[in-house]
Amino acid sequence: MxxxxxxxxxxxxxxxxxxxxxxxxxxxxxxxxxxxxxxxxHPKCDVCKDFIPANRTGLIEYRAHPFWGQKYCPTHEYDSTPRCCSCERVESKDVQYISLEDKRKLCLECLHTSIMDTGECQPLYHEIRDFFEGMQMKIKQEIPMLLVERQALNEAVESERDGQHHMPETRGLCLSEEQTVNTIFKRPRIVAGNRFIDMRIGPTKLTRHCEVTAILVLYGLPRLLTGSILAHELMHAWLRLNGFRNLLPEVEEGICQVIAHMWLESEVMAGSSNSSSSKKSKAPRTPADKKLGEFFLHQIANDSSPIYGSGFRAGHSSMMQYGLKRTLDHIKYTGRFP
Ligand SMILES: [Zn+2]
Ligand SMILES: [Zn+2]
Ligand SMILES: [Zn+2]
Ligand SMILES: [Zn+2]
Structure with missing residues (x-):
């Protein structure tokens, strides 16, 4: 100067x-x-609230979540800072997340609508079955649906021999073997230190009455995520009950994700219309719930997995072009997306 x-x-x-x-x-x-x-x-970290430090070359480097925009020091990826198992947001210094009994962490926004036991999940399960019926895809069989802990779910996944593909963190399962599964009968209570205790779990013997024995879903997730998992798993059930056999993983998982996405979309849209005629009394009410729904939609659409992500994108574009019915007919006879 x-x-x-x-x-x-x-x-x-x-x-x-x-x-x-x-x-x-x-x-x-x-x-x-x-x-x-x-x-x-100088950018501040949304997690520790300090200035994000410069790295060895003097550049300020930070991580930013692609949907939430939350930016934070790269070190929080390894320093065991909790991350919400549902929405992926990292716990910040000023809020404490809830610890579920199976060690997963839940943020307070996800906790707000979380579904904790099998009984509590029944109305939502009926809503999803109604959603299938509304698409002329009624599932006539009574398929038991049970909420389970992470360990019980993983054990059930391992004993299934159907070769289904699973995401790195399995959140649901459409069971076709007979098994005894530990399920959650009674929701836990929250105690000091944001921990849950007193959950009642017991073994449930599952017997097979049709192609599908039961649907298992991970407990503790918010309503919209639980619903999209149910929609995905019910679609596996629907495919099995309707004679779809030996589909390629990207076709089967892709079309199941398409249905999960459709249900979420209908919920997010129902939440934004103010019409009192809307029957969906439980549609997301707060802007935070709606934003969460948009995140789950984003997550399905941008999934980098070649099975779930690419499968969804291929299935979604077929459905947009030919409609769901023609897409399903085509899958049934050729095993691929049109
Ligand atoms: Zn000054
Ligand atoms: Zn930080
Ligand atoms: Zn969350
Ligand atoms: Zn699946």
Whole structure:
């Protein structure tokens, strides 16, 4: 800077106090105190609330969630900072997440509508079955639906021999073997320290009456996520009960994700219309619930998995072009998307 300044006029553009230090920052020809500059322009971490430190090469590097925009120090990826098992947001210094008994963490927004036991999930299960009926895909068989802990779900996945593909973290299962599964009879209570206790679990013997023995879903997830898992698993059931055999994993999982996405979309849209005629009394009511629904939609649509993600995108574009019925007919006779 070559210009000469009267000391009194050489003031910080942020706080308007004179700058007396020899070191200062210039931004578009305006001087700033170094500290004022940092306050204004240095990104802060949404998790620890500190300034995000520069790395060894002097660059400020941070992680940002593609949907929530939450930005944080890269170190929080490994320093065991809790992350919500449902929405992926990282726990910040000023809120404490809830610990589920199987060690998963849940943020307070996801907790708000979370479904904790098998009985509590029945109305939602009926809503999803009605959704299938509304698409002329009524499932006549009574298929038991049970909420389970993570370990019980993983054990059930391992004893199934059908070769279904599963996401890295399995959240639901359409069972076709006979098994005894530990299910959640009674929801846990929250105690001090944001922990859950007192959950009642017991073995349930599942016998097979049709192609599908039962549907298992991970407990503790918010209503919209639980519903989309139910829709996905019920679609597996529907395919089996309707003679779809030996589909390629990306076709089967893809079309199941298409149905999950359709249900979520209908819920998110029902939540945004103010019409009192809407029968869906439980549609997302708060803007936070709606945003969560949009996140689950985003997650399905942008999944990088070649089976779930690419399968969904192929199935979705077929459905947009030919409609659901023609897409399903085509899958039945050719095993692929039209
Ligand atoms: Zn200043
Ligand atoms: Zn941080
Ligand atoms: Zn969450
Ligand atoms: Zn599946």
């Amino acid at each position: 070559d210009a000469l300044w009267h000391p009194n006029c050489f003031r910080c553009h942020a706080c308007n106090e004179p700058i007396t230090e020899l070191e200062f920052s210039m931004v578009s020809n305006c001087p700033y105190h170094k500290t004022c500059y940092k306050k204004l322009y």
